[in-house]
Amino acid sequence: MRFVAGCAKHRCMKARILITLKNGVLDPQGKATEQVLAGLGFGGINDVRQGKYIELDLAENNPTNALNAVRAMCEKLLANTVIENYEIDLDE
């Protein structure tokens, strides 16, 4: 396991969560951004989808525990799984 500086003595782990809209869910913000990009002359954009990025500092150094905890947080609060998917990236 690799520890970043400062974490050796303390339990510490970073979770990066990417929340995106599911396929088929209309993203009006992405659409508007796409139109403005096209208006600025940026061609070749097929689609723009907007999402959310959340970073958690965890007092934990067991990746399995961390992943289980973050997954539960996503299911209960951080994402609305009716319309959103989430991806979790752990920094050990």
Add this chain to the structure above:
Amino acid sequence: MKAAVIVSPGSNCDRDVQVALQQSAGSEPIMHWHGDANLPDVDLIIVPGGFAYGDYLRAGALAAQSPVIQEVVARANKGVPVLGICNGFQILTECGLLPGVLMRNAGLKFICRDVDLRVEAADTVFTLDYMDGQVIRIPVAHNEGNYFADDATLNRLDGEDRVAFRYCSPEGRVTDSANPNGAARNIAGILNEGRNVLGMMPHPERLADPMLGGNDGRPMFDGLVEALVATE
């Protein structure tokens, strides 16, 4: 009849609901702080509009985890009528009492104006003073009112007659042009399976006094009082 209005940090229609309810009931509802899980015994719970927790994360997402909301869910499951208006509707979907989710308006603009609604289910405690097919004029004021659910859920809502209100033309036609926010199937309000929980984006409390330019919201409060006093 005893009613409670749930007050969260950022509620801003709690007083309007209080006044509208008092006008119909003749007594003041309890204004109950969201952080207090000890909700008194009441016959009706209203989750009012506003921007609870600043709409952070998603509209209604943080408020849905408030201590009192778990109690609201428990009471709703016992049959106590729960009415969620606007942000209250968003909170009721986020806490799982109602299916689906309220997404950003399709046109990306905050919409604040009167809309026409067709009453689709006049058989509930919330709508008994309306008639099926009646067109009423009620204001909306929201940024996230675009009701979304998968097709299976929408078919179930339709099949079980759980759509309470739809956006319509003044003549009562449910058309795309009468849909202010892109809501699936023009849905403005839905019921739970037990028909004792109603979530709706429009604000009946804002047009419950002719002095405010209309009275089409008042029958909701009158009807609730009639229904709930009769069961006492």
